[in-house]
Amino acid sequence: MQTFFRYNWKIREEWYTWCENVSEEELLSQRTGGMESILKTFFHIVDVEWSWIRLLKGKEDFQEDFEQFNSLDKVKALDAKFRPEVEAYVDAWEPAMDRRPLVLPQEDGSVELLAAGEVMRHVIAHQIHHIGQLSVWSRELGLKPVSPNLIGHSLIKPER
């Protein structure tokens, strides 16, 4: 689990660097699919990651609006603010926690019962999916996207 989160954070940092060479107008420009803008995608990734970890911890969720975080610096600052709490939870994660129940009350009064291991993997897949969308928008802008390769980052050291 830790390997995938470290991968996602590394790729996210590389995309933030990519964003530095793109105008704020393009970062906020409305596009087809996904979260409809590059910056809103990053806000959404950061928001969703933190919100699920908060729920897994039995804490309150984040209720802020993108309008308050509509610049690269603001999104990066939000990410940096949330990261220590997310990282601490991820680092403490153990496979034995996979089936730990998460009870989510629904608006209709029913409850949804999830397993913590599903939620963690959902958060991982969530970012990777949105990054795939960014890669298409990047090509539409005529720009080379960040490589999504997981190999080549020395995330796991092979035995010798």
Add this chain to the structure above:
Amino acid sequence: MQTFFRYNWKIREEWYTWCENVSEEELLSQRTGGMESILKTFFHIVDVEWSWIRLLKGKEDFQEDFEQFNSLDKVKALDAKFRPEVEAYVDAWEPAMDRRPLVLPQEDGSVELLAAGEVMRHVIAHQIHHIGQLSVWSRELGLKPVSPNLIGHSLIKPER
């Protein structure tokens, strides 16, 4: 690891069903980014998944060309042909295999040394990334993409 592969196979099946409602012309039409067509993306996902598993098993790689698999039925048949071997490897996967070395000879005579756990996660992230690209192309076609949610598929049963 098994959970992510099962998720990817489930989402892939849902996309194959989605494809049934799209003309072959649209499935083969050239698009911006990624593998440049919807069907080629699925061929690539199936090819890459199988090829890496073959390498992990120390077996020969797949060298076929997309031109021989340029219809939905052909890609699905290829996927069905490869799946049992991939599934057997995935089912037999254990966390203790994470650091098992994979030596990849490079064209310049050097070797790249990877860890099997990196390769498995690379294969997982590879599909999710490409599915993200499909979701943008789907919206560009005015069609609702398959939901990429990992939760809601009962992939892990919560303790009660």
